[in-house]
Amino acid sequence: MNSLDPQTPLNALYEAKGTVHNRRIDGPFRRFKWAMMIVTLAIYYVTPWIRWDRGPYAPDQAVLVDLVHRRFYMFGIEIWPHEFYFVAGLLIMAGIGLFLVTSAVGRAWCGYACPQTVWTDLFQHVDRFVDGDRFARQKLDAAPWTWSKVARRAFKWSIYLFIGFWTGGAWIMYFADAPTLVHDFWRGEAAPAAYITVAVLTLTTVTLGGFMREQVCIYMCPWPRIQTAMMDEKSLLVTYKDWRGEPRGSVKKAEKHPGMFGDCIDCTMCVQVCPTGIDIREGPQIGCITCALCIDACDRVMAEVGRPRGLIDYATLEDCEAEAAGAPPRPAWKALLRPRTIAYLLIWSSIGLAMLFALGARSHAGLSVAPDRNPPFMLLSDGSVRNAYTLRLRNMATRPRRMSVSLEGLPGAAMWTDLTERADAARSLAVTVPADSTRSVRAYVVAPAATPQSEFSFAVTTLDAARESQRVVTNFETPTGERP
Numbered sequence: 451m452n453s454l455d456p457q458t459p460l461n462a463l464y465e466a467k468g469t470v471h472n473r474r475i476d477g478p479f480r481r482f483k484w485a486m487m488i489v490t491l492a493i494y495y496v497t498p499w500i501r502w503d504r505g506p507y508a509p510d511q512a513v514l515v516d517l518v519h520r521r522f523y524m525f526g527i528e529i530w531p532h533e534f535y536f537v538a539g540l541l542i543m544a545g546i547g548l549f550l551v552t553s554a555v556g557r558a559w560c561g562y563a564c565p566q567t568v569w570t571d572l573f574q575h576v577d578r579f580v581d582g583d584r585f586a587r588q589k590l591d592a593a594p595w596t597w598s599k600v601a602r603r604a605f606k607w608s609i610y611l612f613i614g615f616w617t618g619g620a621w622i623m624y625f626a627d628a629p630t631l632v633h634d635f636w637r638g639e640a641a642p643a644a645y646i647t648v649a650v651l652t653l654t655t656v657t658l659g660g661f662m663r664e665q666v667c668i669y670m671c672p673w674p675r676i677q678t679a680m681m682d683e684k685s686l687l688v689t690y691k692d693w694r695g696e697p698r699g700s701v702k703k704a705e706k707h708p709g710m711f712g713d714c715i716d717c718t719m720c721v722q723v724c725p726t727g728i729d730i731r732e733g734p735q736i737g738c739i740t741c742a743l744c745i746d747a748c749d750r751v752m753a754e755v756g757r758p759r760g761l762i763d764y765a766t767l768e769d770c771e772a773e774a775a776g777a778p779p780r781p782a783w784k785a786l787l788r789p790r791t792i793a794y795l796l797i798w799s800s801i802g803l804a805m806l807f808a809l810g811a812r813s814h815a816g817l818s819v820a821p822d823r824n825p826p827f828m829l830l831s832d833g834s835v836r837n838a839y840t841l842r843l844r845n846m847a848t849r850p851r852r853m854s855v856s857l858e859g860l861p862g863a864a865m866w867t868d869l870t871e872r873a874d875a876a877r878s879l880a881v882t883v884p885a886d887s888t889r890s891v892r893a894y895v896v897a898p899a900a901t902p903q904s905e906f907s908f909a910v911t912t913l914d915a916a917r918e919s920q921r922v923v924t925n926f927e928t929p930t931g932e933r934p
C-alpha cells in the first residue's frame with residue numbers, strides 16, 4: 451500500500467509503511483506456494499462448472515447453493531434446510547482444522563491457503579509480470595508520471611479489474627446453474643443481485659488483494675491475534691536463529707576477522723523476498739504469515755557462501771532454546787506429533803466420522819404434521835368427530851416416489867384427503883411425491899362418536915425397495931376433552 455503523508459492525522463493511528471516490492475525467489479517453499487495457489491484458485495474458479503448427474507429432477511451442478519429451493523448440493527450429498535446441522539458440523543470441523551494446523555505448524559493457513567494470501571500472491575505476480583522484479587518496480591514507483599508509466603499502470607490495473615471481475619463472477623456461479631447464469635448475465639437478464647454481487651466482489655478483491663495486501667493481515671484480520679493465543683512453545687514458527695547469525699558481517703569481514711561474526715552476511719535477501727515486507731531477524735512478529743519464502747532466500751545465500759542451511763528455518767521456541775544451548779537441530783516434522791495436535795486430530799476425525807455415519811444413515815423420506823387449531827375438531831351429523839391436519843411429505847430422492855400414509859392407533863378411525871373423497875376414507879392411502887421436493891396434503895381423520903381425546907400416529911412408508919419410513923405422533927381432539 452502506498453504510504454500516506456506521515457503528517458496526516460490518519461497516520462497517527464498506525465505505522466505508515468511503504469509499498470512492499472517483494473523480490474522473485476525460487477525454492478521448495480516457493481514451489482509449494484505455487485502449487486497451493488494453483489490448486490486453491492482452480493478449485494474456486496472451476497468448481498461451479500463441474501457437472502454431477504442427479505437424474506432429470508435435480509440440478510446437475512456438482513456444488514450448488516440453491517437459495518430458491520433451499521437446498522445445498524455438494525457432489526453426491528444434498529442438504530435440506532432441516533439438516534442444517536451438517537453445515538454446522540462442517541463449520542465446526544473447519545474451526546477445529548484451523549486449531550489443528552495452527553498448533554502443529556503455526557500460521558500455515560495464513561502463509562499458504564488464506565484467500566487474502568492467495569490473491570495477494572496472484573496480484574504480486576501480476577506486478578512482476580507487468581513492471582518487472584523488485585528493483586524495476588521500485589524505480590518505476592519513484593519515476594515521474596510519463597505516458598509510458600500511465601500506460602503501464604492502466605494495463606496493470608486492467609488486469610487487477612479482470613481478476614476481480616472473474617473472482618466476483620465465479621462466486622455467483624455457486625448460487626445458480628453456471629452456464630445459464632453466464633448466458634443471462636451477458637444478456638442483461640440475470641437478477642440485479644447478481645450484478646451487485648459481482649460489482650462488490652470486484653471492488654473488494656481489487657482493493658484488498660491489489661492495493662491493501664499485507665495491511666489486511668497486519669491491521670484488519672483478527673485471526674493472527676487469535677492464533678497467537680493458540681500457539682505455544684511447541685508450535686512451529688519461522689525463526690531466525692540469532693545465536694548462529696549474530697553478529698552480522700559480510701563474507702569479506704568474516705574472512706578478515708575469523709570467529710568475530712555469525713553466519714548472517716546481512717545481505718537482506720530475507721527481507722527483500724518477504725511478501726509482507728518484514729525483517730524476520732527482528733524476531734517473531736504479527737506481520738509474519740510463515741510463508742517461509744525467507745527460508746528459501748536464506749538457504750540459497752548460505753549455499754552460495756558455503757555455510758549450512760537453516761539460519762532461518764521452521765523451529766519451535768523449545769527447540770530454539772535447546773539449539774542455542776548447543777543441542778543439534780531437531781527435524782521440524784518431529785514437532786508435528788504431540789499430545790495437543792493428536793487430540794485435535796482425534797476430535798476433528800471423530801466429528802468427520804460421525805457426520806459421515808449420519809449422512810449414510812439418514813432417511814430420504816420424511817413427514818411433518820400440523821393439526822388444525824381453529825377449530826380443533828368438528829362434530830359431524832352422524833355424531834362422529836373429525837380432525838383436520840396438514841401433512842407435509844418429504845421426498846429427498848432424485849425420482850418421484852409413491853408413499854403410503856397410514857393411521858396407527860385411534861381404533862375405528864379412517865381418513866381421506868383433499869385428493870380423495872370421504873367415501874374412499876381408509877386407514878391408509880397412497881400419495882405420489884415429486885422428486886427432490888415436499889408435498890402438502892390436507893388429511894381429514896374421522897373417528898366414532900365415543901372416541902376420547904387421544905394420541906395417535908401418522909406413519910409414512912415409501913412404496914419402493916427402500917421402504918423408508920417415519921412416524922409422527924399427534925393428538926386427536928374431541929368435545930369431551932378426556933383422555934382414556
Ligand code: SF4
Nearest residue numbers: 714715717718720748
Ligand atoms: S538472507 Fe540470511 S544471510 Fe541474508 S540477511 Fe537474511 S538471514 Fe542474513
Ligand code: SF4
Nearest residue numbers: 724738739741742744
Ligand atoms: S518473514 Fe519470512 S515467513 Fe514471515 S512473511 Fe516474511 S518471508 Fe514469509
